[in-house]
Amino acid sequence: MAENREFYWRRLHSLLGVIPVGIFLIQHLIVNNFATRGEQAFNDAAVFMEGLPFRIFLEIFIIFLPLYFHAIYGVYIAFTAKNNPKRYGTFRNWMFVLQRVTGVFTLIFVTWHIWETRIQAALGAHVDFGMMEAILADPFMLVFYIAGVVSTTFHFANGLWSFLVTWGITISPRSQQISTYITMGVFVALTYVGVSAILAFV
Amino acid sequence: MTAAETMTEQKMIRFEIYRQDDLDSTPYMEEFEIPYRPNMNVISALMEIRRNPYNKKGEKTAPVSWDMGCLEEVCGACSMVINGSPRQSCTALIDQLEQPIRLEPMKTFPVVRDLQVDRSRMFDSLKKVKAWIPIDGTYDLGPGPRMPEKRRQWAYELSKCMTCGVCLEACPNVNSKSDFIGPAPLSQVRLFNAHPTGAMNKSERLNTIMGEGGLGDCGNSQNCVQACPKGIPLTTSIAALNRDTNLQMFRNFFGSDQEA
16 A cells, blocks of 8 residues: 555645645735735735745745645646547536646746746845836736636636545535535636736736 | 338448457448348447448458447446447447447457457456455354445445446546546445445555555546446545545544554
């Protein structure tokens, strides 16, 4: 039994997607949303977040390690599937495919986003309203950021649905149906929070 | 039908059959046309081809090879992909199928010849998860605990599994890149764990499906429950086993040595 750890990796993958990565996502989108209250409000929030004590440890253990474990193991999961939505065009099978597509796209987006903001900050750039305004002034980047946020919120919300199944919380078809409605509500709500923040920069 | 009618207008059934001479040879498609008779199913049509093995072009060909057993959708042997859907050919009625009727083997399994596949991996999985109730011993163990009637009726639905392989064919995570055992043997774990005597080996079965190719490989596409010809609640079984294996995982790590 001890030689194959896939079951445990999968469980860890499911857990980390929600705690802490999903929680961090919600927090990040909420803080971004300060942008809708004006440049000063956003910059104040950014300064507060930057000034958190033990920031580098928070970033490493709550963001980067869980995020990249989830992402890299997720790519392995995505590429071991043989998608067949043409033959089985059911809602759940499409969600299965979309979860894999958005997972890979979110990894590309998030990696680019970290390069453009956090790594640039480490190299001396100043992360503030002006930085995001400059990035989103390019129409291509605006579309890329909106697509990235929608992909991320979908992946999180639908991942929450399968989290509930994986952890044995929703067993009956009815509970799985209701959790579909609830998680799609989460998708719509978080997409609003994220996209309205992006649009505040343009 | 009068003799004149038979002469002038014999209705024909068109088939496109994907053939393969052996495990490693390249598949090819061959067309057939056979005379219509009322109430035919795919098997009686294949028997007609076997009786008179000529393809549509009139060339003599090797009869099509396929598997069959019970002819009443309880053995699972005659499963194949009919017009894109994996199902049993015995209950695939010609009158209900769109023509040309396309027959393919279930390629998730090794193709023995033509439409015949080797489902050994499913039987190996059943052995691996111990999908039985161990009662053999050197002396009479006496009667086991009674099973509540309500649970027996529920378990009967899970026991309808005929190892036909349709759920494995439908599952996107059962493929050559993965060693996932598929939904059918997982649901059997739930069946035998629900039995009062079978429950005595519950943790053993759960630990097995927490290993290689086990429950962790499910991706919740839920195609299996849609495809199952017996209407077995496979995704409910999988979710229930998720709960059981998680508890087992915590028990293994935090629990005492008594909780086998």
